[in-house]
Amino acid sequence: MGFLDISNVTKSYGKTEVLHRVDIGVEEGEFLVLVGPSGCGKSTLLNMIAGLEDITGGDISIRGRVMNGVHPSKRNIAMVFQSYALYPNMTVGQNMTFGLEMHGVPKPERDKALTEVAALLQLDKLLDRKPGQLSGGQRQRVAMGRALVREPDVFLFDEPLSNLDAKLRVDMRTEIKKLHAKLKTTIVYVTHDQIEALTLSTRIAVMNDGYVQQLGTPKEVYDTPANIFVATFMGSPAMNIIPAQVAMQDGAPHAVLTNAAGETVQLRFSQENMVDWVGRDILLGLRPEALTDPEGADRKSQNIAALSNPVAVAEPAGSDTFVTMTLGGRDVIARLRADTSVTPGTSFDFAVNMEKAVAFDPETERRIPA
């Protein structure tokens, strides 16, 4: 039994079920990120943990106590909202201690908690300001401070960074991560940004259409995605999905595909069990960084295959150069070192890290387990 248990939880509006049998156990101190496109049910799930939405079926329990039907204020949770939801008529200090005041905490204790959290978040000088006089980043910190003073069992974050500009978002991301490392609090964090999910979490639940598609550590989700949805949703640029056949060559299973020049290319699988798929179609999943120039290839990899293919477009992005080309009839993106010289229209010799390649069943779109 975990610290926060979501077991068999469903949610319906009338006859439409929007969340289907969600099962997630969160350990104390874990940072769980719910990630998915809009409408996938991640915010609904968060609101159900908070008690802002009713649970149609299943149980949610915190510290072993079933929370179904318990009022939000009695769940010992705190929530940071996307719009920060700071009370506009109160000062920063009043905003942060409002919850304590409502829970009947005496003034001296409130002030003590406020001073501690304000120091932690560097809000000391802003305590007498109104939210309207703060910048976006400061408001964000106040919203987190308001959650922190309560010392709740679980912190709930609802897309807290999506209202910030790109640079501030990266800074705040690091700050949240630092805060979590320091305070070891249990956090459930909702975002649609896969980078936030990968960088912040200890575990990720990738959601789509009301189903948890995959629950695992960032590495698991990134390296061994459960299906094509997870593979293409997580990571930027997205994982390349290339139609291929499996054939035996020199006693090992190979992926056979056609390059942009119409030539057949064979790439040896690292996974022995691909033998079972000989003669059948698969979808080969290759991350852009597994498709690179020979000098940039992973030196530790045991299985680097050579691939020659005409380049369609080269996009230097400063730290990397992205190359778009056709492989197996699909557009494919490769990630090359920044100073690799590639000329669009000419052929280039790529190195494919087949150790990192994954294969999907084209019918179920699930990953073929290694």
Next chain:
Amino acid sequence: MSGATQSTAVSTGRITRTLIYLVLLLFALFYLLPFFVMVVNSLKPLDEITGGNMMSLPQTWTIQPWLQAWSSAQIGVEPTGLRPYFLNSLLMVVPAVAISTGLGAINGYVLTKWRFRGDNIIFGLLLFSCFIPFQIVLIPMATILGKLGIAGSIPGLVLVHVVYGVGFTTLYYRNYYAAFPTELVRAAMIDGAGFFRIFWRILLPVSGPITVVSVIWQFTNVWNDFLFGASFGGQSQPMTVALNNLVSSSTGVKEYNVHFAGAILAALPTLLVYIVAGRYFVRGLMAGSVKG
């Protein structure tokens, strides 16, 4: 070249501006003229009005008509002046405005932040009350007031005005609170604030503009109402009914100067409310539609 166009632009700007101000001035005069006539004639002895020009300034200034209208003019059969009726109006308008505004605020809060099944139908029905003509409800209203035992009294008038006002005040507050972020209410719920605490601590403090709108609207309507006052006033008739009794009495000499003074007295409170709170009025009316 560019200098020439610029100076042309400036001078056309000046001409248009002058024209606009002229038109505005004209309209201001047009609207102020009746008020001017009222003020000027309320400060003249009666013979100056009957014998001379209505528009001219008084030859002998006097506040006698004002005193007379206030405390000794014949209202119906009693020579009480408008004073007791002014008091009636105040006793009616203050609770009527306060109660209808308060109810409207709570209705708006519930209809936007505590949604329930059929809330829109309830809101629609409440809106209906804004469009029902007064005359239709006179007889049923009289029956109800009689059954409640408050016919012909100030509480009866307060009830009538609250019932009629709640539709409008609900509309105002509902539209105002619809633009208020629901996340704030949710945050307060998690913080442990209850239904009334959220209303009192989170919503009301930011409801200033719409409260001004609601108060002005209700104050003007209730104060200026004649029909309900005349129908249900009984022994506690409001100012408007008394003014009518003063002005349209059919016996004796028509004391126009007293009538003018009385009319101004009757209009003074609404005028005051507009002057004091008028600039918030427009601001509040806009606040519901455009967030900011």
